[in-house]
Amino acid sequence: MCVFCKIVAGELPAKVVYEDDLIMAFHDINPRKKVHVLVIPKKHIPSLNDLTEEDKEVMGHLVVKIPEIAKKLGIAEDGYRVIVNTGRHGGQEVYHVHFHLLGGEPVGPMTC
Numbered sequence: 001m002c003v004f005c006k007i008v009a010g011e012l013p014a015k016v017v018y019e020d021d022l023i024m025a026f027h028d029i030n031p032r033k034k035v036h037v038l039v040i041p042k043k044h045i046p047s048l049n050d051l052t053e054e055d056k057e058v059m060g061h062l063v064v065k066i067p068e069i070a071k072k073l074g075i076a077e078d079g080y081r082v083i084v085n086t087g088r089h090g091g092q093e094v095y096h097v098h099f100h101l102l103g104g105e106p107v108g109p110m111t112c
């Protein structure tokens with residue numbers, strides 16, 4: 001089982017900020033900004049490259065929930081950055097789709 005599936009299963013601890021039937025959001029273990037939360041589908045999907053038509057509902061739901069999670073974290077008004085690293089060139093380390101939600105301070109210019 002992958003590390004994020006273990007968090008979904010409750011086998012690994014996480015600081016959960018939001019959870020429903022389809023998705024989960026928890027604090028990154030190695031935060032790069034004041035607020036750094038990962039938003040994931042509960043379903044194990046290795047990367048964006050593996051998405052199928054079947055995943056439309058869960059992924060649409062996930063994206064729509066991001067501003068709600070940002071509001072809950074108190075970072076929505078000032079803004080935030082959402083990043084999805086994909087594959088080797090994208091710098092993906094954990095092969096379970098996740099959206100990085102970064103904010104709580106200026107995130108700086110996009111360097112790539």
Ligand code: AMP
Binds near residue numbers: 014028092095
């Ligand atoms: P990526 O490079 O896009 O695959 O990002 C993986 C992210 O997962 C990194 O920011 C890690 O710090 C984070 N991470 C890895 N293991 C855990 C964990 N057990 N709990 C929370 N975040 C984690």
Ligand code: ZN
Binds near residue numbers: 002003005043096
């Ligand atoms: Zn997984």
